[in-house]
Amino acid sequence: MPDFVDEAVLHVRAGNGGHGCASVHREKFKPLGGPDGGDGGRGGDVVLEVDAQTATLLDYQRRPHRTARNGTPGQGGHRAGSNGEDLVLRVPDGTVVTRMDGEVIADLVGHGTRLVLAKGGNGGLGNAALASRKRKAPGFALKGEEGEAFDVRLEMKTIADVGLVGFPSAGKSSLIAAMSAARPKIADYPFTTLVPNLGVVEAGHVQYVIADVPGLIPGASEGRGLGLEFLRHIERCHTLLHVVDCATYEQGRDPVSDLEALEAELSAYGARTGVDLSDRPRLVALNKVDVPEARELAELVTPMLTERGYQVMEISSASREGLRELSFALAEQVAAAREAAPPAEPTRIVIRPQVIGEVPFEVIPLGDNAFRVRGDKPTRWVRQTDFSNDEAVGYLAERLNRLGIEKELARVGATDGAEVHIGPEEDSVVFDWDPSMDAEAVPAGPRGTDARLG
Structure with missing residues (x-):
């Protein structure tokens, strides 16, 4: 299995909330001391956090299912879970985090950036929290x-400041190895580089990151070769550096045609993607x-490329000729791009109050006298109810009635037995x-029972 993965599908589940506890305090000479059941604990969230020491998504390809811990149930004696x-x-x-339908959830940039991807469930209330004047000891x-x-x-x-763009075997890996401490794989066959390699370059007071990514061939934007894997990784680069091979012996290739193809x-x-790369400095x-033949060709095409508006530099990764001048030229463009970038805006939390x-x-x-009730509150209340306990079902009926569901059912034409x-x-x-049941009444009876449901 490869040791570098830049895409993964993740199945996450936050923790469930713990159940509330139904308990009555008992001690000597005080057999019914009142309800003392504690609330259940809240389930854990699933959080994504940017870590500078993490460089691949391999772990999530190997283990795509992740679940947070559940909250524990409440206990008697007012002990919460x-x-x-x-x-x-x-x-x-x-x-970049997206839903399976392509909707972008978040773009996580910057060490320490966090995203709560899935929220844990709330814990259930214990019977101590449910006690009221009408229901003094909920069962x-x-x-x-x-x-x-x-x-x-x-x-x-x-994330890199400079992206190296070039055909396979153009010398990109050798260039990044010569300019930085990075040590990518270098060989004399195409597509030696299968994963992005990052190197840090210092030129004067400017320090920047340079990225060596898989080589580009015609048709890469349609998925040929490693094109899409390559192109995705240069979207964030401030500057693009076209590395052109002047010593290739392939028929039909020359520096000008290579540059046009790139x-x-x-x-x-x-x-295709809506990511405009035309405004990036080159x-x-x-x-x-x-x-020697490559030097002659470079001297021949330099005036042609300069006329097209390119800043051209003649270099050799092997002899390190021109690398110092290249590093300072890139540093100048990176510094200009950083100064032109808009200042980062502080994170804002938008609060949208419910409309009155x-x-x-x-x-x-x-x-056929059937109706569906939709809404967050009714759905949540139903899931919180223990239907094996008649008193709990009666409490649910009271909550639904206070919300106005009984009146709305009558208004839309529901009849007895709907x-x-x-x-x-x-x-x-x-x-x-x-509709004949009095949902507001709290009948007396043994704990856990409700005469209205008989």
Whole structure:
């Protein structure tokens, strides 16, 4: 298996909330000391965090299913359950998180940047928290809520200031090895570089990162060769450096045609993805001038490329000729790009209060005296209810009535025995509606029972 992966599908599930506890305090000479059931603990969140020491998504390709810890149930004696531990997943700088339908959730840039990908479920209330004047000793507690679950796609886009663009075997790996401490694989066959390699270059007071990525061939924007893997990693580069091989013996290739082919692929990729690369500063490095024939060719084409507006430099990775001048020229462009970049805006949390008068649910007729109730609150309340406990079911009926569902059912024409579905279509709970039942009454009786449901 390769040791570098820049794409992965991740299946995450946050922790479930712990159930509340139904307990009554008992001690000598005080057999009924009141409800003392504690609340359940909250489930752990699933958090993505950018880590400068993480350089690949390989771990998530090997283990794509990740689940945070659940909260623990509450206990008697007013002891709340412990919260589930958050699951923090380290991702490389420059990771884009998208839903499976392509919607971008976040673009994680900068060491320490965090994203709560899936929120843990809230813990259920214990019967001590549910006690009221009407219901002094509840014989039930609420169940914990389920944590959120998502399937997302992680895509790593290399963070670098300078991206090396060139055909396979143009000398990009040799160039980055000569300019920095990076030691990429170097060989005399095409596509030696299969993964991005980063190197740090210092030129005067400017320090910048240079990226050596897989070679480019015609048709790369359509997926030929390693094109898409290459092009994705130069999207974030401030400056592009065209590395042109002046010593190639392939028929039909020369520095001018190579440069035109490279620019054509960059334009095609931009048109396909909407990422405009035409405004990135460019330099052209005519490489391998230590070969006499290559030096003659470089001197011949330099005026032609200069007329087209390119800044051209003749270099040799083998003899290191021209590398110092190239490093300072790149540093100048990187510094200019950094100064022109807009200042980073502080993170803002947008609070959208609920509109006054907005109905928190809707009742949809299904035909044949059947109705569906949709809304966050009713759905959440149903999931918190222990349907094996009649008193808990009666409490749910009271909550739904206070929300106005009883009146809305009557308004849309529901009659005695109507079939009421609450929740999403694929996972709903079905009730038979009895409008004669007094949902506001709290009947006396043994704990855990409700005479209205008899």
